[in-house]
Amino acid sequence: MTTYTAVLAGRSHSFAGLAALLAAASPERSGDRLAGLAADSAQARVAARWALAEVPLSRFLAEPVIPYEDDDVTRLIVDTHDAVAFAPVAGMTVGGFREWLLSGAADAAALAALAPGLTPEMVAAVSKLMGNADLVAVARKVRVVTAFRSTIGLPGRLATRLQPNHPTDDPAGVAAALLDGLLLGSGDAVIGINPATDSPKAVRDLLELLDGVIQRYAIPTQSCVLCHVTTSIDLMERGAPVDLVFQSIAGTQAANASFGVTLGLLDEAYEAARGLGRGTVGSNALYFETGQGSALSADAHHGVDQQTVEARAYAVARRYDPLLVNTVVGFIGPEYLYDGRQILRAALEDHFCGKLLGLPMGLDICYTNHADADDDDIATMLTMLGVAGASFVICTPGGDDIMLNYQSASYHDALYLREVLGLRPAPEFEEWLGRIGLLDDGGGIRDVTGTGHPLTAIGQGVAAA
Amino acid sequence: MTDRQLTVVDSALWTPLRRHTQARIGLGRAGAALPTRHRLELQAAHAAARDAVHSPFEPEVVAGALAGFSTVRVRSAAPDRLTYLQRPDLGRRLHDTDRCLLPPDAWDVAFVVGDGLSSRAVHEHAAAVVRATAALLPAKWRVAPVVLAEQARVALGDDVARALGAAMVVVLIGERPGMSAADSLGAYLTYAPEPGVTTDADRNCLSNIRPPLGLAYETAAAKLTSLMHRARELGRTGVSLKDDSDGSLPPGTGRVGAEGAKTP
Numbered sequence: 001m002t003t004y005t006a007v008l009a010g011r012s013h014s015f016a017g018l019a020a021l022l023a024a025a026s027p028e029r030s031g032d033r034l035a036g037l038a039a040d041s042a043q044a045r046v047a048a049r050w051a052l053a054e055v056p057l058s059r060f061l062a063e064p065v066i067p068y069e070d071d072d073v074t075r076l077i078v079d080t081h082d083a084v085a086f087a088p089v090a091g092m093t094v095g096g097f098r099e100w101l102l103s104g105a106a107d108a109a110a111l112a113a114l115a116p117g118l119t120p121e122m123v124a125a126v127s128k129l130m131g132n133a134d135l136v137a138v139a140r141k142v143r144v145v146t147a148f149r150s151t152i153g154l155p156g157r158l159a160t161r162l163q164p165n166h167p168t169d170d171p172a173g174v175a176a177a178l179l180d181g182l183l184l185g186s187g188d189a190v191i192g193i194n195p196a197t198d199s200p201k202a203v204r205d206l207l208e209l210l211d212g213v214i215q216r217y218a219i220p221t222q223s224c225v226l227c228h229v230t231t232s233i234d235l236m237e238r239g240a241p242v243d244l245v246f247q248s249i250a251g252t253q254a255a256n257a258s259f260g261v262t263l264g265l266l267d268e269a270y271e272a273a274r275g276l277g278r279g280t281v282g283s284n285a286l287y288f289e290t291g292q293g294s295a296l297s298a299d300a301h302h303g304v305d306q307q308t309v310e311a312r313a314y315a316v317a318r319r320y321d322p323l324l325v326n327t328v329v330g331f332i333g334p335e336y337l338y339d340g341r342q343i344l345r346a347a348l349e350d351h352f353c354g355k356l357l358g359l360p361m362g363l364d365i366c367y368t369n370h371a372d373a374d375d376d377d378i379a380t381m382l383t384m385l386g387v388a389g390a391s392f393v394i395c396t397p398g399g400d401d402i403m404l405n406y407q408s409a410s411y412h413d414a415l416y417l418r419e420v421l422g423l424r425p426a427p428e429f430e431e432w433l434g435r436i437g438l439l440d441d442g443g444g445i446r447d448v449t450g451t452g453h454p455l456t457a458i459g460q461g462v463a464a465a
Numbered sequence: 466m467t468d469r470q471l472t473v474v475d476s477a478l479w480t481p482l483r484r485h486t487q488a489r490i491g492l493g494r495a496g497a498a499l500p501t502r503h504r505l506e507l508q509a510a511h512a513a514a515r516d517a518v519h520s521p522f523e524p525e526v527v528a529g530a531l532a533g534f535s536t537v538r539v540r541s542a543a544p545d546r547l548t549y550l551q552r553p554d555l556g557r558r559l560h561d562t563d564r565c566l567l568p569p570d571a572w573d574v575a576f577v578v579g580d581g582l583s584s585r586a587v588h589e590h591a592a593a594v595v596r597a598t599a600a601l602l603p604a605k606w607r608v609a610p611v612v613l614a615e616q617a618r619v620a621l622g623d624d625v626a627r628a629l630g631a632a633m634v635v636v637l638i639g640e641r642p643g644m645s646a647a648d649s650l651g652a653y654l655t656y657a658p659e660p661g662v663t664t665d666a667d668r669n670c671l672s673n674i675r676p677p678l679g680l681a682y683e684t685a686a687a688k689l690t691s692l693m694h695r696a697r698e699l700g701r702t703g704v705s706l707k708d709d710s711d712g713s714l715p716p717g718t719g720r721v722g723a724e725g726a727k728t729p
Contacts, residue, residue: 030551033551034551034552034553034554164488165488166486166488170485170486172482172484172485172486173485173486173488174486175482175485176482176483176485176486176488176490177486177488177490179482179490180488180490180491334550334551335550335551335552335553338550338551368641369511369514369515369517369518369641369642369643369644369647370518370550370582370641370642374511375507375508375511396488397488397489397490397492398488398489398490398492398499398503398507399489399507400488400489400507400510400644400645402486402487402488402643402644402645405641405642405643405644405645405646406643407511407644410499412492412494412497412498412499415494415497415498416497416498418497419496419497444497447493447494449478450477450478451477451478456478459478459481459482460481
């Protein structure tokens with residue numbers, strides 16, 4: 001094991017191995033402290049960053065943070081590394097790589113070409129040397145475009161996941177929240193429900209409800225019921241209308257096992273989803289959610305800090321050409337990300353790392369009631385992530401998810417972000433909004449009142465049932 | 466845009482739909498933003514949840530409501546709320562000096578009332594659930610003194626049960642407050658608990674005890690005692706011991722949540 005050292009203010013700090021160095025260099029967060037991995041002092045943290053800045057990027061290929069023989073995510077990272085794509089930065093240190101990323105040389109084309117040459121550990125490392133503004137400045141240069149029935153990630157666009165959850169999966173309750181979101185111009189990334197139960201029948205009922213609405217109004221979007229991947233495979237075999245296959249994933253084999261997931265299972269889901277051919281403008285058919293702290297929560301982090309483990313989850317995601325990936329950044333609770341400041345930092349890191357690794361990265365900008373955060377933190381995160389070019393955000397009615405009991409962005413928040421940053425919905429969806437009479441003269445969403453709009457039948461039909 | 470002073474939410478459209486969901490639908494708009502009233506309503510709900518998390522636990526409130534039961538007060542190893550929220554491991558361990566307060570014996574069951582993430586839920590519902598459950602237990606069952614625990618996580622019950630020598634433990638604990646419910650009590654039953662060995666998969670859970678909107682005390686007590694009898698027969702609790710409550714999700718379905726989160 002290599003020992004990394006730096007002298008700061010006359011004192012020598014040493015770090016036993018790359019994983020320990022990365023952890024010590026990480027910005028303060030409660031999860032790393034809980035895991036016993038955080039820097040001992042503020043000065044030790046900065047010393048770690050000095051040492052990390054001098055580490056060659058090539059070192060990350062020679063020293064995996066979790067051994068190759070112990071973990072299939074490490075094997076995936078090592079075995080699929082593209083040395084040709086890596087070549088332009090192969091001679092750089094982490095510190096030099098930061099400066100190159102911030103320079104004009106790192107434009108959209110260069111960053112897209114580089115993505116297969118980068119490993120999660122490299123991008124995690126460079127993020128630890130970056131300020132919040134750096135994370136915004138670099139991420140906004142990256143373009144990752146994916147498509148199914150709508151196109152996600154184009155310049156000047158911001159898509160939304162419409163999340164009409166209901167604690168008992170009541171179809172009328174789901175339909176009401178769905179109508180609310182559509183009338184406020186949400187839903188171009190996906191209409192996605194977290195089901196209250198994972199039974200194939202319950203999931204199928206929801207899929208058919210969503211598919212019915214999408215077909216009836218010819219909405220250029222896709223549906224997803226966020227059930228376990230095995231349930232989706234089962235439902236695809238039985239001919240249920242599955243658009244996107246969902247799975248929560250993490251950055252180690254053991255953490256994925258705690259989700260009941262293996263790479264083999266994801267391979268199977270990928271093949272099954274591709275075979276359905278339900279997309280119209282593209283064939284990206286997977287949807288992943290991630291989040292810092294999940295590996296620690298499953299006691300499966302192998303001594304790697306939570307941000308680096310999170311970046312490793314993106315290596316899993318990119319194997320499957322997903323339509324959408326989002327970090328559920330503030331959901332996990334204050335023992336991992338204590339307050340609005342830590343959640344904001346994690347949101348910027350996750351978006352940056354996901355984008356650099358070539359993913360269509362969005363966010364669930366959110367917090368729980370036992371974290372020290374509020375709706376002003378949502379506003380700050382939304383604005384920064386909007387500037388950073390997030391592909392999509394998750395929206396709920398009034399920002400209050402009554403099924404998962406947490407606060408997310410609201411449909412209104414997406415309107416705000418589109419308005420102040422001049423962002424527009426996915427092109428196919430925007431055209432549909434115009435067709436269905438929801439756009440005003442300035443291209444914004446009309447304030448629809450009354451029961452005269454054709455979409456309101458979505459609610460009335462179900463409410464009468 | 467019109468210049469209406471106040472957004473009138475369209476009741477013809479939304480009122481019929483509100484019967485089907487508590488979701489905050491049809492809020493209207495002030496430009497792109499929420500109308501003032503709805504913004505303040507959201508803040509009020511958040512404030513109630515925050516206060517539920519941070520209001521101190523008052524064991525004497527629960528002890529007073531448990532007249533006729535003997536009670537013991539203990540603390541976890543988490544010295545304060547700030548530490549508690551960041552160090553779930555400390556909330557799962559008894560405070561060293563409090564271990565000796567627990568009288569070891571061949572107890573059939575121990576009740577642990579812990580503040581968890583909502584002391585309000587515990588103040589309002591815990592004593593009633595203990596009373597209703599104890600009333601349904603066979604007279605020959607030996608019930609340990611009710612343990613009132615500060616800065617408690619669910620797994621603190623394992624440590625308490627070990628100190629008492631109890632065969633099984635019922636932990637009644639304040640659940641993570643949502644915007645629509647800040648007073649929800651959870652009940653966790655664990656047979657033969659062992660600190661550090663027992664996992665969440667070895668427990669059975671009843672959630673959302675908060676009459677009149679949630680589970681009633683009598684219903685919770687009946688479900689709990691039924692589970693307790695079957696746990697004794699089988700010699701275990703957890704995933705292999707199903708009750709007739711709502712179907713639960715396998716791991717990895719929904720989202721990874723903090724302990725106490727009402728998540729799959």
